[in-house]
Amino acid sequence: MDFSALLKALNEASGFELFRLRVAIDRALEQPHWQVAIQRQLHIGQMIEFFDGQDNRLRTGRLVEMRRKQAVVELDEPTRVxxxxxxxxxxxxxxxxxxxxxxKRGLGRNEVAIGDMVGFRDRDHNERVGRIVRLNDKTVTLRVDGHQWRVAYELLHRFIEARRTP
Incomplete structure (x- = not known):
């Protein structure tokens, strides 16, 4: 699916049109055949990937219980929540x-996730690099050298960490 074209069309829609589309999508996803098709491919104890819409990223975990409409997943993290x-x-x-x-420039909201390292230039044109701690509607909140910064998406660029080997 061409998400770039879809996002471009969505950006031209009114708020009412977007709401109407969301209702239609929610109704389509509530159809039982989607759940049944996925449930057939799962088993308890299986490692799975799922999309976390809050953090806008994939997470991994182990399937511990299959309920009628939802799955219980133990996250693949030290907390085991x-x-x-x-x-x-x-x-x-x-x-x-x-x-x-x-x-036009910078990064889009759907191109970043919590935990990503990104860079930007501050008002004094100093290069800053930080880790994303929160995604807001028009900005991200970054942790930079122990301080929090709110930066617009269009000011961000990718930052790739490189480690030297001795």
Whole structure:
């Protein structure tokens, strides 16, 4: 699916049109055949990937329980916390979930995730690098040298960490 073209069309829609589309999508996802198709491919104890819409990224975990409409997943993190997730958020086909927007400059909201390292130039044109700690509507909140910064998406650029080997 061409997400760039879809996002461009969505940006031209009114708020009412977007709301109407969201209702239609929610109704389509509530159809039982989506859940049944995914449930058939799962088993308890299986490692899965699912999309976390809050953090805009894939997470991994172990399936611990299959309920009628949702799955219980133990996150693959040191805390071993369990989440209740909808079946349709599980990436059973291993699809690429990256949405590559083509903004005029900077990064788009769907191109970054919490935990990503990004860079920007501050008001004094100093290069700053930080880790994303929160995604806001028009800005991201970054942790930079122990301080928090709110930076507009269009001012961000990718930062790739390189480690020297001795």
């Amino acid at each position: 369990c989440w209740l997730i909808p079946y349709v958020s599980i990436n059973v086909d291993g699809l690429d979930v990256s949405i590559r927007e083509q903004p």
